Amino acid sequence: MSTMNGMVGKSVKRVEDKRFVTGKGKYTDDIILPLQTYAYFVRSPYAHARIVNVDTGAAIDMPGVLAIYTGKDVEAINGVPCGWQVNFKNGDTMKEPKHPLLVADKVRHVGDAVAMVVAQTREQAKDAAQMVMVDYEELPVVVNAAEAVKPGAPQVHADVPNNICYDWELGNSKAEVDQAMLEAAHITSLEFVNQRMIANAIEPRSYNAFYDEANEKYTLYTSTQDPHLIRLLMSAFVLGIPEHKVRVIGPDVGGGFGSKGDHYAEEALLTWASQKVGRPIKWTAERSESFVSDAQGRDHVTKAEMGFDKEGKILALRVKTYANQGAYLGTFGPAVPTYLYGTLMQGLYTTPKINVDVTGVFTNTTVVDAYRGAGRPEATYLLERLIDLAALEMGMDPADIRFKNFVPPFDGTNQPGYQTQVALLYDSGNYEGVLRKGLSMLGYDDFRKKQQEATRNGKLLGVGFSTYIEACGLAPSAVAGALGARAGLYEMGQVRVQPTGKVTIYTGTHAHGQGHETTFAQVVADRLGIPMADIEIVHGDSDSMAFGMGTYGSRSLAVGGSAIVKSIDKVIEKGKKIAAHKLEANAGDMEFANGKFTVKGTDKSISFGDVALTAYVPHVYPADLEPGLDFTSFYDPTNFTYPFGCHIAVVEVDKETGKVELKRFIAVDDVGNIINPMIVEGQIHGGVAQGIGQALFEGAEFDSNGQLTNASYMDYCMPRADDLPMFETTNQVTPCPHNPLGAKGAGEAGTIGATPAVVNAVIDALWSGGHKVKDIRMPLTSERVWRAMQASVN
Numbered sequence: 074m075s076t077m078n079g080m081v082g083k084s085v086k087r088v089e090d091k092r093f094v095t096g097k098g099k100y101t102d103d104i105i106l107p108l109q110t111y112a113y114f115v116r117s118p119y120a121h122a123r124i125v126n127v128d129t130g131a132a133i134d135m136p137g138v139l140a141i142y143t144g145k146d147v148e149a150i151n152g153v154p155c156g157w158q159v160n161f162k163n164g165d166t167m168k169e170p171k172h173p174l175l176v177a178d179k180v181r182h183v184g185d186a187v188a189m190v191v192a193q194t195r196e197q198a199k200d201a202a203q204m205v206m207v208d209y210e211e212l213p214v215v216v217n218a219a220e221a222v223k224p225g226a227p228q229v230h231a232d233v234p235n236n237i238c239y240d241w242e243l244g245n246s247k248a249e250v251d252q253a254m255l256e257a258a259h260i261t262s263l264e265f266v267n268q269r270m271i272a273n274a275i276e277p278r279s280y281n282a283f284y285d286e287a288n289e290k291y292t293l294y295t296s297t298q299d300p301h302l303i304r305l306l307m308s309a310f311v312l313g314i315p316e317h318k319v320r321v322i323g324p325d326v327g328g329g330f331g332s333k334g335d336h337y338a339e340e341a342l343l344t345w346a347s348q349k350v351g352r353p354i355k356w357t358a359e360r361s362e363s364f365v366s367d368a369q370g371r372d373h374v375t376k377a378e379m380g381f382d383k384e385g386k387i388l389a390l391r392v393k394t395y396a397n398q399g400a401y402l403g404t405f406g407p408a409v410p411t412y413l414y415g416t417l418m419q420g421l422y423t424t425p426k427i428n429v430d431v432t433g434v435f436t437n438t439t440v441v442d443a444y445r446g447a448g449r450p451e452a453t454y455l456l457e458r459l460i461d462l463a464a465l466e467m468g469m470d471p472a473d474i475r476f477k478n479f480v481p482p483f484d485g486t487n488q489p490g491y492q493t494q495v496a497l498l499y500d501s502g503n504y505e506g507v508l509r510k511g512l513s514m515l516g517y518d519d520f521r522k523k524q525q526e527a528t529r530n531g532k533l534l535g536v537g538f539s540t541y542i543e544a545c546g547l548a549p550s551a552v553a554g555a556l557g558a559r560a561g562l563y564e565m566g567q568v569r570v571q572p573t574g575k576v577t578i579y580t581g582t583h584a585h586g587q588g589h590e591t592t593f594a595q596v597v598a599d600r601l602g603i604p605m606a607d608i609e610i611v612h613g614d615s616d617s618m619a620f621g622m623g624t625y626g627s628r629s630l631a632v633g634g635s636a637i638v639k640s641i642d643k644v645i646e647k648g649k650k651i652a653a654h655k656l657e658a659n660a661g662d663m664e665f666a667n668g669k670f671t672v673k674g675t676d677k678s679i680s681f682g683d684v685a686l687t688a689y690v691p692h693v694y695p696a697d698l699e700p701g702l703d704f705t706s707f708y709d710p711t712n713f714t715y716p717f718g719c720h721i722a723v724v725e726v727d728k729e730t731g732k733v734e735l736k737r738f739i740a741v742d743d744v745g746n747i748i749n750p751m752i753v754e755g756q757i758h759g760g761v762a763q764g765i766g767q768a769l770f771e772g773a774e775f776d777s778n779g780q781l782t783n784a785s786y787m788d789y790c791m792p793r794a795d796d797l798p799m800f801e802t803t804n805q806v807t808p809c810p811h812n813p814l815g816a817k818g819a820g821e822a823g824t825i826g827a828t829p830a831v832v833n834a835v836i837d838a839l840w841s842g843g844h845k846v847k848d849i850r851m852p853l854t855s856e857r858v859w860r861a862m863q864a865s866v867n
């Protein structure tokens with residue numbers, strides 16, 4: 074990519090890492106306010122139970138205890154709201170039962186908060202919480218979404234019949250798809266579970282709230298991904314505090330992965346109680362609390378069928394999914410299995426008829442919301458498993474079947490893009506390109522020879538493909554609105570040029586590991602022709618910037634970066650007027666490059682720094698302009714961005730034990746123009762590790778009583794470095810045609826592509842040994858793989 078001053082496209086080292094690697098990052102739990110107090114929560118040990126009595130008598134007399142609040146104390150306060158609405162097919166409104174700050178009547182999942190103790194120290198609060206006596210009357214439990222909709226299933230909310238909070242459909246009619254299926258020479262079908270995932274950020278959730286009585290103002294420090302959204306939801310929808318009387322600060326945050334995008338009850342509760350107690354209150358989750366109270370991800374039960382003609386061309390796709398929403402709706406909860414999942418069913422293929430039908434279901438489990446990729450990994454898993462399996466069933470090559478079905482290359486500049494059957498308009502793509510690159514990195518012809526040789530030597534070697542696309546850069550208001558969403562997601566970017574030419578950027582996005590302080594500064598340095606050292610990126614404080622939608626859905630660069638560019642353009646335009654005035658030229662004759670304003674065709678020029686100073690010195694200033702050089706812009710994208718790629722996994726499966734060894738992992742990703750290749754590679758690496766984690770290691774396991782049986786790192790298996798091969802990564806660049814940076818999102822791509830590649834590779838390995846296994850439930854533990862081999866006819 075040709076850039077203005079060569080700062081874009083450079084692997085600049087992350088400037089924020091200096092404070093992180095020297096232990097100088099400031100996270101919420103590092104913040105200790107004068108007269109600090111601490112909260113501890115009493116949480117339900119049962120998944121479903123009526124609360125008969127809560128006795129705080131013994132606890133309130135414990136040393137250091139300042140206050141104890143129960144569900145009854147907050148009954149009059151609204152619950153935390155869901156930010157998205159997905160209605161029933163018949164037009165009925167989505168069921169959104171109250172998600173209370175503390176539960177008064179009945180608990181609906183293990184970890185539901187029943188009481189909050191505030192004390193002088195953390196330990197005192199915890200000791201006292203153990204003395205809060207709660208009498209429960211246990212109720213029957215349901216944990217599985219497909220079970221929860223059956224007649225007679227336990228009811229999570231009395232006013233939600235059959236536990237269905239919405240049902241939703243997209244694409245062609247069922248009748249059209251049925252008709253197309255009749256013409257199919259082959260139908261590949263799969264019934265499978267996309268298991269529940271736990272986000273496991275290094276920093277657990279942490280909040281610190283205080284009330285400034287003199288100014289009647291509340292401040293909340295929170296480990297969030299979206300401070301302004303938290304302020305808006307908490308002030309306007311939950312507590313009814315005027316918005317300008319609430320300040321929400323998201324300081325350094327140690328990872329979010331989607332689950333810190335929610336507005337949590339604890340945030341509102343601490344803020345509310347800080348005024349009552351008259352002292353700042355802090356709470357930081359223990360790891361075991363995080364396991365049961367942080368929003369979790371995925372959890373679909375799906376039946377899908379893909380029909381093909383005899384040449385392997387896809388004719389139709391039919392999908393029915395039960396999406397587990399947990400016990401309450403999270404902030405983004407219902408949007409994930411619908412707007413972000415259903416809309417992706419076209420994949421990279423020209424499938425002419427698609428019907429996707431999703432039922433959102435309440436169960437007695439922790440809330441399910443966004444987890445890295447949010448809906449798009451689930452859609453990709455479905456499509457890429459189906460297409461690889463179809464190739465095996467039809468005796469075709471998995472690469473050939475894809476080449477037959479890819480949408481042909483298009484750059485989106487002279488045509489509107491590719492209109493899918495499921496609402497989206499892809500912006501630009503060269504899908505064949507990434508697969509070709511991947512095949513050549515793999516050495517595909519050679520691989521098949523090696524596989525045959527391995528079979529002769531009694532080994533099971535397999536290759537799995539995943540050619541994915543995602544819709545990110547959330548979210549064009551027009552598209553989101555057309556789908557029925559309550560909100561679109563623009564972004565704000567302010568460029569404040571100081572009199573000395575130094576620049577402060579205020580962005581409404583919030584970095585929690587993505588390196589915005591580096592990449593955004595690169596964009597500014599490139600456009601203004603000034604050193605990165607002269608630029609500061611400020612984010613995460615609702616009092617510092619006009620507004621912000623935060624960071625998720627790989628939106629920060631494409632949407633937040635574009636808002637900054639819009640403001641830079643305004644700075645340059647005004648700068649030209651100031652420069653023209655000083656150089657006694659016409660503004661129309663000025664050009665700006667390399668940090669200098671020049672009169673076209675002459676050597677008369679003035680530096681950016683001079684213009685900045687002039688902007689604040691009214692006596693040398695054009696009479697018709699206001700002083701200052703400070704612009705705020707709001708950028709609402711016209712479309713999503715659509716990164717895509719090809720991920721390939723090579724595995725060896727041990728015949729005796731079923732153990733899967735991941736031998737190679739190749740990722741070719743196209744995220745449009747790249748600002749910082751090293752940061753993008755890091756994002757891909759992290760995402761791929763999480764995607765592999767879902768395929769091979771991770772997954773929340775609830776028993777029939779609703780107990781999370783692997784709620785600690787003794788049992789929940791996160792991927793470790795020695796489980797993973799060296800990733801072989803590269804890029805292809807197909808610029809985004811509709812944003813000024815030409816950039817697409819990179820933050821979730823790895824997670825979206827990786828999971829099906831690994832599972833497909835295991836299935837391919839088993840077929841090479843004659844085990845015609847269609848599906849193995851993730852994570853593919855040795856036991857599950859071994860059992861699948863035993864069960865299949867060899």
Ligand code: MCN
Pocket residue numbers: 327328329330331444445446585586587588589592593624625626627628629630631744745746747748749750752753756759816817818819820821
């Ligand atoms: N970038 C780039 N060129 C591109 C695209 C991106 O240089 N073409 C850079 C960006 O400037 C930014 C980074 O790559 O520094 C990621 O950008 P983007 O794709 O815009 O994604 P966001 O910054 O919006 O990050 C969100 C995304 C999501 S949705 C999850 S979940 C996730 C992820 O980022 N959570 C993370 N990456 C994470 N990384 C860390 N360390 N921690 C998390 O919690």
